[in-house]
Amino acid sequence: xxxxxxxxxxxxxxxxxxxxxxxxxxxxxxxxxxxxxxxxxxxxxxxxxxxxxxxxxxxxxxxxxxxxxxxxxxxxxxxxxxxxxxxxxxxxxxxxxxxxxxxxxxxxxxxxxxxxxxxxxxxxxxxxxxxxxxxxxxxxxxxxxxxxxxxxxxxxxxxxxxxxxxxxxxxxxxxxxxxxxxxxxxxxxxxxxxxxxxxxxxxxxxxxxxxxxxxxxxxxxxxxxxxxxxxxxxxxxxxxxxxxxxxxxxxxxxxxxxxxxxxxxxxxxxxxxxxxxxxxxxxxxxxxxxxxxxxxxxxxxxxxxxxxxxxxxxxxxxxxxxxxxxxxxxxxxxxxxxxxxxxxxxxxxxxxxxxxxxxxxxxxxxxxxxxxxxxxxxxxxxxxxxxxxxxxxxxxxxxxxxxxxxxxxxxxxxxxxxxxxxxxxxxxxxxxxxxxxxxxxxxxxxxxxxxxxxxxxxxxxxxxxxxxxxxxxxxxxxxxxxxxxxxxxxxxxxxxxxxxxxxxxxxxxxxxxxxxxxxxxxxxxxxxxxxxxxxx
Amino acid sequence: xxxxxxxxxxxxxxxxxxxxxxxxxxxxxxxxxxxxxxxxxxxxxxxxxxxxxxxxxxxxxxxxxxxxxxxxxxxxxxxxxxxxxxxxxxxxxxxxxxxxxxxxxxxxxxxxxxxxxxxxxxxxxxxxxxxxxxxxxxxxxxxxxxxxxxxxxxxxxxxxxxxxxxxxxxxxxxxxxxxxxxxxxxxxxxxxxxxxxxxxxxxxxxxxxxxxxxxxxxxxxxxxxxxxxxxxxxxxxxxxxxxxxxxxxxxxxxxxxxxxxxxxxxxxxxxxxx
Numbered sequence: 001x002x003x004x005x006x007x008x009x010x011x012x013x014x015x016x017x018x019x020x021x022x023x024x025x026x027x028x029x030x031x032x033x034x035x036x037x038x039x040x041x042x043x044x045x046x047x048x049x050x051x052x053x054x055x056x057x058x059x060x061x062x063x064x065x066x067x068x069x070x071x072x073x074x075x076x077x078x079x080x081x082x083x084x085x086x087x088x089x090x091x092x093x094x095x096x097x098x099x100x101x102x103x104x105x106x107x108x109x110x111x112x113x114x115x116x117x118x119x120x121x122x123x124x125x126x127x128x129x130x131x132x133x134x135x136x137x138x139x140x141x142x143x144x145x146x147x148x149x150x151x152x153x154x155x156x157x158x159x160x161x162x163x164x165x166x167x168x169x170x171x172x173x174x175x176x177x178x179x180x181x182x183x184x185x186x187x188x189x190x191x192x193x194x195x196x197x198x199x200x201x202x203x204x205x206x207x208x209x210x211x212x213x214x215x216x217x218x219x220x221x222x223x224x225x226x227x228x229x230x231x232x233x234x235x236x237x238x239x240x241x242x243x244x245x246x247x248x249x250x251x252x253x254x255x256x257x258x259x260x261x262x263x264x265x266x267x268x269x270x271x272x273x274x275x276x277x278x279x280x281x282x283x284x285x286x287x288x289x290x291x292x293x294x295x296x297x298x299x300x301x302x303x304x305x306x307x308x309x310x311x312x313x314x315x316x317x318x319x320x321x322x323x324x325x326x327x328x329x330x331x332x333x334x335x336x337x338x339x340x341x342x343x344x345x346x347x348x349x350x351x352x353x354x355x356x357x358x359x360x361x362x363x364x365x366x367x368x369x370x371x372x373x374x375x376x377x378x379x380x381x382x383x384x385x386x387x388x389x390x391x392x393x394x395x396x397x398x399x400x401x402x403x404x405x406x407x408x409x410x411x412x413x414x415x416x417x418x419x420x421x422x423x424x425x426x427x428x429x430x431x432x433x434x435x436x437x438x439x440x441x442x443x444x445x446x447x448x449x450x451x452x453x454x455x456x457x458x459x460x461x462x463x464x465x466x467x468x469x470x471x472x473x474x475x476x477x478x479x480x481x482x483x484x485x486x487x488x489x490x491x492x493x494x495x496x497x498x499x500x501x502x503x504x505x506x507x508x509x510x511x512x513x514x515x516x517x518x519x520x521x522x523x524x525x526x527x528x529x530x531x532x533x534x535x536x
Numbered sequence: 537x538x539x540x541x542x543x544x545x546x547x548x549x550x551x552x553x554x555x556x557x558x559x560x561x562x563x564x565x566x567x568x569x570x571x572x573x574x575x576x577x578x579x580x581x582x583x584x585x586x587x588x589x590x591x592x593x594x595x596x597x598x599x600x601x602x603x604x605x606x607x608x609x610x611x612x613x614x615x616x617x618x619x620x621x622x623x624x625x626x627x628x629x630x631x632x633x634x635x636x637x638x639x640x641x642x643x644x645x646x647x648x649x650x651x652x653x654x655x656x657x658x659x660x661x662x663x664x665x666x667x668x669x670x671x672x673x674x675x676x677x678x679x680x681x682x683x684x685x686x687x688x689x690x691x692x693x694x695x696x697x698x699x700x701x702x703x704x705x706x707x708x709x710x711x712x713x714x715x716x717x718x719x720x721x722x723x724x725x726x727x728x729x730x731x732x733x734x735x736x737x738x739x740x741x742x743x744x745x746x747x748x749x750x751x752x753x754x755x756x757x758x759x760x761x762x763x764x765x766x767x768x769x770x771x772x773x774x775x776x777x778x779x780x781x782x783x784x785x786x787x788x789x790x791x792x793x794x795x796x797x798x799x800x801x802x803x804x805x806x807x808x809x810x
Contacts, residue, residue, distance in 0.1 A: 003719060007809070031719075036726030039806075082719070320583045320621070333776055338659035344646040345782055347760075347790035349750075356644050365595075365635055367622035371778060373764065399598070399617035401583060437776070444771075445764045445778035451635045452622060457654075457763050457780045459680075459751045466749070473742065473798065475678070475750040475762050475791075477782055479652055480641040483628025489581075489621075491656065495776055 002029045002063045002255070003080040004040055010081075014047035024049045027109055027116060029062040041119045054116035060158070060265030062112070065093075065255045068105045073097055076105075076269055077253060078182070078240050088237040090180070090289050092253060092282070094271070101154060105269070108156045112267050147277035149251075155270040157256060160186075160263035163270055168192055170246050177202045178286045180241035183210050183257040190218060190258075197226035205290050207240065208233035211413035217519035230293035231413040239289055245282045250274055253282070294413060319433050322501040326510050328517060328532055331440040336491050343453075343481035351469025353460045353476045354384050360450045360478075361391040367452065368395060369492040370404040371445040374461035377419045378426070384467035389427075396431040403433045405495050407443040408511060410518065425504050435497035436507055439514050443495060446476070452484035576626030578602070583621050590615075592623070595634065650784035660765050660779040661689035661772030667755045667781070668696045674706035674757075676795055678750040680766050682711045682739075683724045684731065687769030694767075698735035707732075710795070710802050712748040713741035729805055740802035743809065751779075754792060758785045 004010060004026070017024040026049055032041055033053050041051050054062045066076035079091035096102075155163050171177060171192050177200060184190060184206060193202055204227050211219060211231045223229045232239035243253040256268035263270075348356055361368065376385065396402050404427065406420040424434040437443035448456050458476020465471025498514075500506045513532065520528055577589040580600070590604040590613070599614035600623065625631040632638060641647070655663050668675055675697050684694055701707035709732060713725060729739040742748040751771075753761040763779025765771035782788075 031723065034723050034727055035730040036723045080719075084719075320585065333657070333774070335658060336656040338656065338663065339654050341652045341654065343650065343652060344641040345648050345650040345652070345784055345787050346644060346646040347787055347794065349794045359644055360640075363636070363640055366617075366620065371776070401621045403621075442770070442775040444775040447764070447778045452624065453631060453635055453637055454640060457778055459749050459762070459764060465747075470746070472747045472749045475752045475794065477760075477762055477780060477787070478644055478646050479650075479780065479782075480637055480644070480646045481652075482637075483631045484624055484635075485654075486622075486624050488654070491654075491778070 001026060001067070001081055002061070002065060003031060003037075003082055004028065005037070005080075005082045006086055007083070008086075010040055010043065013044060013049055017044075017049045018047040025109070026051045027054045027062065027064075027113060029053070030055050031061065033119070045119055051119035052113055052116035053119055054112050054267065056112070056115060056158075056265065056267050058265055060261065060267065063255050063262065063266040063268050066105060066269055068102045068109070071102050071106065072099050074101050074105050076255070076271065078242050078255065084238070085240065089240045090232065090238070090285070091240050092243055092285065094253065096149075096152070096271075098152070101152060104154055108269075111156075145281050147275055147281060149273040149275035149278055151274040153272045154254075155272075157262065157266055157268040157270065158264045159270075160260065163263055164188060166272065167252065170250055171196055174200050174246045176200060176245075176247055178245040178283050179204045180239060180243050180286050180289055181205075181210075181258050182207045182238065182240050182242055183259055183262075185210075185215065185218070185257075185259045186263065187260075190222060193227055194222055194225035197222070201228075202226070203228045203230075203286070203290065205230050205232060205239055205241075205286060205293050207231070207238050208411075208413045209238070211411045216411050216515070220519075228295075230290050230295050232289060232293040233413050233415060234292070239293070241285075241289070243282055243286070245279045245286065248279050248283065249276050251278050251282050294415075319428065319431065322435075322499060326438070326499040326514065328513065328529060331438055331496070331514065331517070333441045334494050334496055336494065339485070339487045341479070341481045341485050343479050345480075346478045348456065348458065348460075348476045348478055350474055353456065353458065353474065354388070354467045354469075356478050357448065357456060357467075358387060358391050360448065360454050360456065361388070361395050364395050364398075364400045364450045366400060367450070367489070368392070368400055368402040368404075369447075369449040369489055370402070371443060371447045371492050371495060372404065372462055373407045373442075373444045373446055374416060374463050374466075375406055375420060375423050376461070376463035377415065378422060379464065382464040385462065385464050388462065388467065392427070392432060393430045401433070402431075403435070403492065405435045405437055405443060405492060405497055408436045408439040408498070410439045410515065412515075421504060421508065424501070424507070428501065435501055436511065438496045438498065439511055440518055441496060447492070449488040449492065452486055452488055453481045455479040455481070455488065576630070578626045578630070579624045580615060581621045581623070582619050584619075591626070592630075592634070648784045648786040650782050650787055652783075653781040655761075655763070655779040655781060657765065657772060657775065657777045660761070660763065660777060661693070663781055664753060664761055664767075664772075665689055665693050665696070667753075667759055667761070668693055668700070671696075671700060671705060671755050674708070674754070675700065676706075676708045676752075676754040676792075677710070677767070678748065678752040678795060678798060679709060679711045680747075680749050680751060681721070681725070681768055682709060682732075683728045683768065687773060689772045690767055690769055694732070697737060698732060701732075701736040704736075707737040708740075708795075708799070709737055710740045710742065710748065710798055713743045713808055714747060726805065726808075733805065740799060740804055741808055742798065742802050744801065748798065750798070752791060752795070754788060754795065756788075757792075758783055758788050760784075760788050760791050762791075 013024050016022045030053055044051050065080050068074055074096040077093040079085040079093050085091050208231050219229050242257050245251055251273045254270040256262040256270050262268050409417050427434045446461055456476050456478050460466045460474040460476050466474050498507050498510050500510055578592045579589050581587045590602040592600045592602050594601040599616050602613050602615050604613050697707050733739050760782045765777035765779050
């Protein structure tokens with residue numbers, strides 16, 4: 001087991017060993033030996049569980065999430081024994097009733113134990129036998145669904161070549177492929193998916209963790225090849241499956257992500273099961289996961305120069321003109337030195353910020369400058385956010401100049417990408433000069449400056465949870481300066497933003513170009529820059 | 537009529553919105569007013585990017601009535617508010633009066649006098665480093681993340697906190713530890729918490745429905761840092777951040793009261809549920 005933290009399962013193991021005298025052996029990863037997790041291993045040892053910390057040769061890790069019970073049943077899948085796996089994530093656990101498979105797992109455990117050390121916790125203590133202690137009764141009806149498999153094969157990694165020898169022919173002849181893969185970086189597997197997508201229906205759901213850095217470019221390539229890529233993005237929950245269904249019959253699952261490290265460096269298990277019934281269950285599960293996920297960016301790189309006719313004439317004529325295009329060769333953060341002031345201050349913790357914010361906006365005379373990391377989704381029931389929006393729109397109607405720069409995430413998988421574009425569209429129509437920051441610079445500030453003299457600085461994002469004070473503990477300060485400080489405007493106005501804000505199409509085009517630039521490097525980047533220059 | 541502008545593109549605004557931009561060319565004959573009127577000029581920064589100076593003599597809902605010096609003579613104009621980005625008044629006194637700063641401060645209970653340092657990204661890290669270095673009695677930190685990090689400024693800050701804690705200074709760190717925190721962050725947080733704890737820093741965590749997102753550092757009894765930056769390499773070198781250092785004892789007392797409240801809701805490491 002790679003990671004154990006579930007209180008119920010730790011207690012069950014302790015109880016099996018200490019109360020019922022059942023032999024319990026745990027092989028785990030060196031990640032469990034860190035300060036944070038050692039107490040769990042110590043507790044197991046105290047109750048007589050034999051704990052071994054196993055590290056594969058090289059830089060790999062023991063990444064299993066499997067158990068063998070009584071030499072008869074194998075429990076395996078993507079789920080670590082953690083509360084996040086039990087309660088929040090998309091995971092799978094298979095209970096395989098097969099003495100033959102169980103034997104293979106036990107033999108593997110014996111093999112890898114050679115690369116392990118007994119956990120150096122306190123010596124096992126004698127725990128009194130308590131037959132009536134808290135041992136959970138087996139459930140009358142097992143959760144989940146039953147299916148039989150005609151045939152199964154298990155691979156224990158490192159075994160990348162053996163796995164690919166069996167998996168690639170199946171993929172290459174497939175008509176349908178449904179994959180839920182937490183991480184996918186193995187070049188050969190990705191190339192194969194891209195190749196088959198022109199003839200087969202290929203659906204791939206990945207976790208948001210896969211949609212970052214270089215992963216973004218790789219997934220774009222898969223999308224461009226016809227793979228239906230979606231990404232799962234939720235706070236505190238992961239799409240943690242490593243499962244693939246081929247032609248509604250073959251199920252591949254286990255602990256291994258489709259990465260070279262997993263297949264050739266870690267200790268992992270990969271199961272291949274031939275079972276239409278099981279395939280149906282997994283496809284249903286993937287349907288549910290896909291329904292909660294976001295489609296991958298469909299926008300292709302558009303190298304044509306911006307066309308004025310695409311500018312939205314509904315935008316308020318009193319907004320400053322925007323454009324021309326962003327300077328694509330200068331995409332870094334603009335440093336700004338510290339500056340001083342004197343004035344009156346008050347501390348605004350939690351729910352005390354929003355009323356002060358509203359008052360500042362309501363009494364604004366000339367200008368409002370805002371730099372904001374999170375401006376949450378427009379929801380039907382978000383009264384605290386709605387009040388702020390109404391105040392801003394009223395200030396714009398009075399003639400107050402409002403400049404708002406919002407964070408642009410590096411990836412479309414981040415929901416803020418769409419939310420901030422939505423706000424830009426709505427608020428620019430209301431005469432508010434919303435700009436989107438460059439996706440190359442994480443704009444993380446949460447600041448509002450009114451009339452160059454009244455300032456709120458702090459940790460409050462403009463989300464309902466923060467503004468209401470109900471979901472997040474936050475701290476901000478209200479500062480009323482003794483006079484105006486023009487550097488406050490200079491600071492916010494000098495944050496680099498997307499230049500062309502004339503219409504959603506135009507700013508999306510620039511953001512897409514910037515993301516392509518970030519993902520490309522070396523000669524490809526130079527070529528792209530040259531193309532952009534020629535398009536001007 | 538011609539007004540000297542630092543950038544001539546205002547003509548475009550005039551053409552674009554003629555109905556709103558009525559520059560009333562009311563020539564004044566009282567030249568004797570000029571020296572006093574232009575003593576401390578107000579500066580207009582317009583939405584078209586240009587700027588010019590004048591003396592605002594009255595403000596209405598629609599316009600700034602402004603005395604402007606032309607090459608030939610001073611004249612009174614109405615500058616429409618909708619053409620203006622912002623105005624910098626010629627003196628702090630005029631700004632205070634025209635912007636009602638004292639009334640707004642009273643209404644919002646901003647009563648504590650303070651000197652304020654505005655701290656964008658790099659300046660924040662440097663200022664925190666200096667402040668913890670000179671701390672005499674306490675360093676209290678509320679943090680969304682804690683980790684030793686690999687950034688030299690962050691390492692230097694935490695090294696100083698640990699060193700001061702070993703010497704007996706009151707060092708407290710309260711951080712977030714949600715049950716859904718991803719394992720790598722959880723491990724990094726707990727490992728570093730243990731390191732801090734061994735040096736005598738009191739480390740506690742919030743683990744409840746509400747997330748601790750505060751970024752506050754209280755140094756001694758008068759210095760408070762707060763803002764958007766986490767104490768991470770990102771926060772002091774990469775992201776676009778904005779923080780303040782507020783030097784005020786009454787303000788620090790309000791922050792202290794809030795931290796004590798958070799402390800009561802927090803747990804020590806050994807009581808955390810995973």
